[in-house]
Amino acid sequence: MTESDNQGARIERADVVIVGGGLVGSALALALSSLPLRIVVVESQPRESVLQAPKPAEQVSDFEPRVSALTEGTRRLLEDLGAWSSVEAGRCCPYRHMHVWDAEGTGAIHFEAAELQMTHLGHIVENRFVVKALLERALERPQVTWLDAEQVRQWRPLKANGAAVMLRDGRWLEASLVVGADGANSRIRQWAGLPTREWDYDQQAIVCTVELSASHEYTAWQRFMTSGPVAYLPLRNEAGSDRFASIVWSQDVAEASRLMNLDEGEFRSELGLALEHRLGEVVAISQRYAIPLRQRHARDYVRPGVALVGDAAHTIHPLAGQGVNLGFADVAVLADEIRRGLERDLPPGHMAVLRRYQRRRKVENLSLMAAMEGFKQLFGRDELPLRWLRNTGMRWLDGQHMLKNRVAAEAMGVTHPLPRFGPLES
Secondary structure, eight states, rough: OEEEEETTTTEEEEEEEEOSSSSSHHHHHHTTOOOOOOOOEEEESOHHHSSOOOOOOOSSGGSSOOOOEEHHHHHHHHHHTTTTHHHHHHSEEEEEEEEEEESSSSOOEEEEGGGGGOOOOOEEEHHHHHHHHHHHHHHTTTTTEEEEOOOEEEEOOOOSSSSEEEEEEEEEEEEEEEEOOEEEEEESHHTTOEEEEEEEEEEEEEEEEEEESOOOOOEEEEEEEEEEEEEEEEEOOTOSSSOOOEEEEEEEEEHHHHHSSHHHHHHHHHHHHHTTTTOEEEEEEEEOOOEEEEEESSOSSSEEEEEEOOTTTTTTOGGOOOOHHHHHHHHOOOOOHHHHHHHHTOOOOOOHHHHHHHHHHHHHHHHHHHHHHHHHHHTOOOHHHHHHHHHHHHHHHHOOOOHHHHHHHHHHHHSSSSOOOOOOOO
């Protein structure tokens, strides 16, 4: 529905406007598309650049540096949304093992999918394959209007509940609910006056793709050093090679700067040494990126007519690889609460609906963030008593198979499964 206000500005109405069509925003649009709602997604990236099929990966530079470790809970959500088959058909690498150890001792933990009676612990996927699969499905849904190559310039609350955003051409989109899925520097969060608690980790994550001289063994490898952890995440190309991996090497700022300034050969040597050459030599690396690490958490995820999801609501240290999975969990819970609200004749932006979403997600997000901060502090210190404590604790936990498997099941999202959504019909 289109009309004009007193100043002649065009006004269009929807039930839900989602600002940001990346991983989390596009998943939310799909999760809501089975409901009797008019959904508009505002995304700055042109759809053609997202839908373009990547060329086959034959060398490290062909992989996207941004990858995600998707849990089983996230995989089930993507399956419900009709996107998983496309993701799996891309360069999707399941991993069956996870090996974590302390560089300053003998403590180590090894997780096995077989011990959980699962075929895998998770999947490593380039982000672009997930976004592409979600967008393809969203474009099939008549309830979803996708405004790509577009930007939001302003936000305002509505007197009669809800909120509105202004697009680049001066149009206003009014909705019962505006969702900020626009990332860590969310403009929606700022405009809506939702303050954050945040601090720098004084670290940077060095991200790149490598080719190895030995197989990654379909294992996620992580070694903790006092200056920060290094993770090798297994990748697989179209030819089925098991010699590629995505690297996330978190280091204190000064050390990260030194590593970034090394030439390629020197960096390959130090990277191989950081993993103690468990996977042989690093024979090739892609372009390196250094990403500042900052923890951020919105004190409130909601206000009348507004909700935050994903990085707009919280960002977390990458050492556990859980950031994007927390965002997908936000999607599942918010969509579930909107569905329940509609059954009680409550609109999507009603505070009773939004408070339930916040209550269900905030505790879990804060708990994981606190745990990650504790891990960082524990492994970032080199005092002998702490070193003894963490190594003894890791060895003890590795021998407690039932407890260890419970920890793994929690991390995989299978102990407390996300709300399910029936398979979406085309």
